[in-house]
Amino acid sequence: MGKKSKAEKKAKNGKKKEEFTAEPHEQELASLLVQAARSMRTVLSRNLVESGLYAGQDGVMLALAETDGLTAGALAAKLGVKAPTMTRTIGRMEAQGFLERRPDEDDARLTKVYLTAPGRDRLQTIAEAGQHSEKLATRGLTEKQVRTLMKLLRVVDSNLQAARAAD
Amino acid sequence: MGKKSKAEKKAKNGKKKEEFTAEPHEQELASLLVQAARSMRTVLSRNLVESGLYAGQDGVMLALAETDGLTAGALAAKLGVKAPTMTRTIGRMEAQGFLERRPDEDDARLTKVYLTAPGRDRLQTIAEAGQHSEKLATRGLTEKQVRTLMKLLRVVDSNLQAARAAD
DNA sequence: AGCGATGATTTAAACAGTTTAAAGAAGGTT
DNA sequence: AACCTTCTTTAAACTGTTTAAATCATCGCT
Secondary structure, eight states: OOOOOGGGGOOOOOOOOOOOOOSSSOOOOOHHHHHHHHHHHHHHHHHGGGGTTTTTTHHHHHHHHHHEEEEEHHHHHHHHHHHHHHHHHHHHHHHHHHHHEOSSSSSSSSSEEEEEEHHHHHHHHHHHHHHHHHHHHHTTTTTHHHHHHHHHHHHHHHHHHHHHHHH | OOOHHHGGGGGGGGOOOOTTOSSSOOOOHHHHHHHHHHHHHHHHHHHHHHGGTTTTTHHHHHHHSSSSEEEHHHHHHHHHHOOOOOOOOOOHHHHHHSEEEOOOOSSOOOOOEEEEEEHHHHHHHHHHHHHHHHHHHHTTOOOOHHHHHHHHHHHHHHHHHHHHHHO
């Protein structure tokens, strides 16, 4: 790959600043978690793209699959994002035809969100994409380790959401 | 909170679509991981903002703290993003004065990235922000559980990066 | 009944993060 | 010298995210 030949000539640099070079650097949980999730998003996206969704939208679909007719605010809270974020996401997904907004009949301040028939058709694909990603991600782990990981992640997520809430 | 009073009148809706309402929904690893990371990003951002950084930039700083003078490509690979993403991130951080680009002396195709003095000054703050976020995130977990979590996350990340690479 | 407070949603504006595809620049090879 | 390869950057097009302000409906109180 024609790079080694140059690497050797590199001893003359003379700009070493090792007084600040950190030790092998104990990797932090924060970076690690964010990075693992970045990888997951990418892989998941690749598996979701065939259904016309992006990673991040699947959470909305799954939440509605469980409880159809959630309000925008409830969805935002459930996914841990702010209301305007959810408004935009819902808007995009509505434009794609996966869900629809209907005002609540009793309290017109509320907007409830429902899966459309085409949206419901995607649920299976979404579930499969998630499972496939999970399979790739957990290669070499035992089922018990996977359960442990999920349990720990749930604790971490719950802790962090609590910390966020304490604004 | 004046919402309960309305919730009761809601039995008449008549638009139930329970034929598709999923069971309590076994939460997937994929969603869980992505969501936990979203929370982490938010909390970490809050702790980083005082140093003028955004979550995601800290990874670049830490990588350079360990090995100053990495190439743009090496940074991208290390953080698991594509080259143009890294170009943009580096550009922003250079504009903020935390790092600088210098062409390699021997191979002008290579751009090496170095921490500036102000950048190096931030390292301590960044480390503290990470530690603080970690502390919040792991409340109620034993040290051993945290180590387990990190070990499992490393496996997952490594698996996923391998899967991504197999383009 | 009307009016002001409350609450939910949306708009607007401003960033960061990401990707793919294409263009540029420099090296190495024949 | 011409060509192919490698690394970086540009360009274009998205999604995700936030804060602050605007909109609008309901609720509670006088």
